[in-house]
Amino acid sequence: MATVSVKDVARRAGVSVGTVSNVMNHPHKVALDTVERVQAAINELGFIRNDAARQLRDGRSKTIGLVVLDVRNPFFTEIARGAEDRAAEAGLAVTLGNSDENTQRESTYLDLFEQQRVHGILISPYADITPRLRALREHGIRSVLVDRTSPDATFSSVSVDDVAGGALAVTHLLALGRSRIAFVGGPLAIRQMIDRLAGARQAMAEHPNAALEVIEIAASTVLEGRRAGAAIVDRPAHSRPDAIFAANDLVSMGLLQALMMQGLPVRVPDDIAIVGYDDIDFAAAAVVPLSSIRQPSALIGSTAVKILLEEAADASIPPRQIEFQPELVVRDSTGR
């Protein structure tokens, strides 16, 4: 139960606490035999640095806060992995918060991170929290937007061009000769959805005799995708779309399941082709492997951490907007 502090180590090694600290943080300043003596004492006593005391001293924690929209979505899990790996290289840990597309929860996490004086914040925002982030920055906490650009460029961001992604998806469907396209996704309040839809519209513009239908759902989850799919199956065959662009792979998997479940009234891709978004691992594992728009998810996470650290090291660096390009991955759901 007795917790050992540097004081105990110092006594045991016959040196002052300052020296013990130096052994741990600036060993080159300490004579070699002293280092050894102190190390020995540390091991014998089983000394463990108290992080709280360290943090208190230098004002900030060795932790990065990450807030994502939905932990159940492997896309975000991958971002977290990428961030974690990059952070670990710099000796930092990542605390993961799940806002679940909920303003309340999102805000609670920001409060928590602020109390923890985190090194910085990575956030995939739901509500418009620019003012809040600005306030945080004034208190010395920097943030980087993830999977989202900063409207007025006041913050750095790492994102993927969702408009291009949407265009890519729909262009592909049109190239297959499809003409009754449906976009399934939502809620349409979220930037990602808006952009992907905009890209879809953009692609449509060049094909005047094709039509785009928008089917908004409450959340982009497997369950909602399944619902939307069931509704489509219920329509008379001639009024069904012949291709669907799903806002993410969770939705496309739900759709796929609904379309194929009830005695195969609909064949994929013959009757309806499907393109999803994110290219999560499970997309390839679906029995009709899903075409998808791939985003470099782990790379997004690691890049965001990289930028954050650079800015933390040199406050004069202006905010940067990094935008990756998405990539179309063709699988059976839209082709051979």
Place this chain on the structure above:
Amino acid sequence: MATVSVKDVARRAGVSVGTVSNVMNHPHKVALDTVERVQAAINELGFIRNDAARQLRDGRSKTIGLVVLDVRNPFFTEIARGAEDRAAEAGLAVTLGNSDENTQRESTYLDLFEQQRVHGILISPYADITPRLRALREHGIRSVLVDRTSPDATFSSVSVDDVAGGALAVTHLLALGRSRIAFVGGPLAIRQMIDRLAGARQAMAEHPNAALEVIEIAASTVLEGRRAGAAIVDRPAHSRPDAIFAANDLVSMGLLQALMMQGLPVRVPDDIAIVGYDDIDFAAAAVVPLSSIRQPSALIGSTAVKILLEEAADASIPPRQIEFQPELVVRDSTGR
């Protein structure tokens, strides 16, 4: 940039720092108008408590550490969600660590949590870390094992009866009239795998004319499942199993994909029936929806936190072993 402390608040409100602290922690001890004055000062200055200083004072952090074997597995993500929700009720945060079935990483996270003086640790262990956890307990940090029982009952644990789960799965397959069963999973060093296999063998015991084949894989992931599946497809038809019990749903999805990919040489469930484990969301979303052994994942997480908090509050409570029963969910991959 100026960081406000309780001292600033005290000055502004014309009281002492002790009073400010009392307003936040024991408001009933403070006169009503003083409370209001202090609250006003807090808001005007935008004061945010410094967590590090609090922690330093009372010795432990308001955080629970959670180490899981694989963040990419939705089963663990769900456990994390359950834990997070329950912890939030108690005003605690959860820090998630991903050991990735790697002794090194696992140990690093335990170091980190110890430095952070976390409130307690939840861990789904890979290596045998009982000695380490015992040491932690002597330093005042309690732990609860998750998805794993404590061999000598020195620690509390929350798990699911994997032997029963394995038996459930194989009994089901046998009841369908299958007789050449394969178990696909691994590595067989992990307790969960060992137990599920043991359960499978137990079920086999009553059916002397059925045979169990064990196919060990390096990791229970989608990719490894796909490999194993491809190997099975390559065999001559008569030497293939007629049913597979997959160690988890990641594996079963990989298998499913491999079996159905190459021009449908194998039909599921007609030629080979498949039962998975965990019942992750995606299992139901697969085009041949997967039968699976369901575990109450979120409940596991929340229960573990509950136990941890009870033990932290009253150190005299002896370790408890909580074991949930798994449940068979039948879908198309083993039936109609």
Place this chain on the structure above:
DNA sequence: CCTCAGCATTGAATCGTTTTAACCACCGAG
């Protein structure tokens, strides 16, 4: 022999919060 440079080490101050013991003013009971 003295001084100065350079190295190793020390001691004290500091970070921001919580808690405890002491204190004060006031009131009611004796």
Place this chain on the structure above:
DNA sequence: CTCGGTGGTTAAAACGATTCAATGCTGAGG
């Protein structure tokens, strides 16, 4: 009029690590 509360407030002492200015020591140069 005094004594014992009581409710409200304060000042000071922690908590444990880091840093910085000061100090002691050694040996080289004058």
